[in-house]
Amino acid sequence: MATIVLNSFVIRHPVGGVLSNNLQFLTGLERLGHEVYLLEKAGYEQSCFDPELRVSGDDCSCGFRRIGDLLGRHGLTGRWGFVSADDTYHGLTRQQVDDVWARTDLFIDRGLHRSWDDEAAEVPITVLMDPDPGFRQVKLANDLDRGRAVPHYDAYYTYGHNIGTPRSSAPTAGVTWRPLFHPIDTALYEPTINPASDAPCTTVMNWSPLENVTYGGVTYGMKDVQFPAFADLAALVDLPMEIAVDGRNIPAEDLRERGWSVVAALEVASSYDDYHAYLAGSLAEFSVVKEVYSGMNVGWFSDRSAAYLAHGRPVIVQHNGICHHLPTGEGLFExxxxxxxxxxxxxxxxxxxxxxxxxxxxxxxxxxxxxxxxRFLNELGLSESNNSGGGR
Known part of the structure; x- marks a missing residue:
């Protein structure tokens, strides 16, 4: 058994989809026989978003409640810790966190947060998990051009299956990127085989969550620049088409005039349970991808789409090269x-x-x-029969 620490951005942003995609790693690693912990730091002031009050600040109590309840429901009570901006420890105590680090075999940094660099310095295996293929590589490549080194990890993983191959134009920043699908713990979900006759085709999305990036003289945007190519879809099909969306500058009225139902993501998918109920109650998912995904053909497949599939809900997603890695044409369409x-x-x-x-x-x-x-653990030499179990 290995001790594994996962660092993420979930207690600070405890909405349905973020809670869900982190839970998959925690229950999945635990199910494989390992001891797994979620450890997170505020990192800066005003970093905590409260989806119930819809405000940001230093109070992460909503995140504490939601992560504590969710992990407790899945046999992971006492497996989370958070350090506030004022250095106060929540969940696990400071001593308990120190004890966890002392025996950690694997540290997974989901997104280059780097908030635990000192504590992770002596961990035998450190992994960067890149959630935004194309964006991450462009930023690292641009940093290299400015003389900034790529942060060191023992292994670099990405959800972009074409990164580092001739299929994708994304840079690698001199890094060997290993592909990984975002995992889904299918044991947690009963599939919906026969949806309601009036079930809509849906997705949950953020209209423009990140800043645009430029590489090789080309600027790549978000879903806001991709959706217009599919804006007439609602008029071409004889069923409700709905997007649950948050973000800036959403053209809601224009989309409604074109036949779309537009709802706030925080209204229908704020909690873990609401999020999965929304996915399970859909006929299927239709989603565009961020422009860099299609523009650089990164081969990305989202944790949200994986959850739709686990619920037995087919997925129709904009092309970005995933057809080379997952079967398409039945249950999944690119x-x-x-x-x-x-x-x-x-x-x-x-x-x-x-x-x-x-x-x-x-x-x-x-x-x-x-x-x-x-497969991920086997690649890192942490299979069930070959765990060090000793930490530092």
């Missing part, structure tokens, strides 16, 4: 144009059970935590 998207939705409507079963099958065979995380 589309270039609005007409292709409309055709895929029509196929799902015509044979909902067939595509529901295929969706769940993809989740189980390719994305399940047992498949993804077992």
């Amino acid at each position: 589309v270039h144009t609005v007409d292709e998207a409309a055709d895929a939705i029509d196929q799902v409507r015509a044979e909902p059970e067939r595509h529901a079963l295929a969706a769940r099958r993809i989740a189980e065979q390719y994305l399940d935590t047992d498949v993804v995380l077992r």
Whole structure:
């Protein structure tokens, strides 16, 4: 058994999708027989978002409640710790956190937070987990051009399966990137094989969450510059099309005039339970991708789409090269144009059970935590039969 520390941005932003994608790692690693902890630092003042009050500040009590409840429901009570901006420890005490670090075998940094650099310095294996393929590599490459070194980790993983291959134009910043699907613990979810007759096609998204990036003279944006190519989709299909969206400058009225239902993501998917209920109650997911994903053909597949598949909900996603790594055409469709998207939705409507079963099958065979995380640990030399268990 290995002791594994996961660092993320979840207690500071405890909304449904973020809670869900972190839970998959925690339950998945625990299910493989390891002792796993979520450790997080505020890092800076005003870093805590409260989705109930919809304010940001230094008070992370909403995050404490939500992560404590969620982990407790899944047999992980006492497996989280948070350090506030004023250096106050929550969840695990300072001594307990120190004790965890003293025996940690693997540190996973989900997003180059670097808030635990000192504590992780003597951990045998450190891993950077890149959640935004293309964006991360461009920023690191641009930093290199400015004379800034790439932060050191023992291994670098990305959700972009084409990164570092001829299929993608994304830079590597001199790093060997290993591909990883975002895992989904399918044991946690019962698939919905026969959705309601009026179930909408949905997604949960942020309109423009990150700053644009420029590489090689080309500027890449967010979903806000991708969605217009599919804005007429709602008028081409005979079923409700809905986006649960947050972010800046959302053209909600224009989208509604084009036939879309537009709801606030925080209204329908703020909590972990609401988020999964929303996904499970959909006919399917339709989603565009960030411009850098398609522009650099990174081969990305989201944790949200993995959750749709686990619920037995088919996924129609904008093309960015994932078809080389997951089976498409049944339960999962990768589309270039609005007409292709409309055709895929029509196929799902015509044979909902067939595509529901295929969706769940993809989740189980390719994305399940047992498949993804077992391979991940084996690549790092931390298989069940070869764990150091000794930390430092």
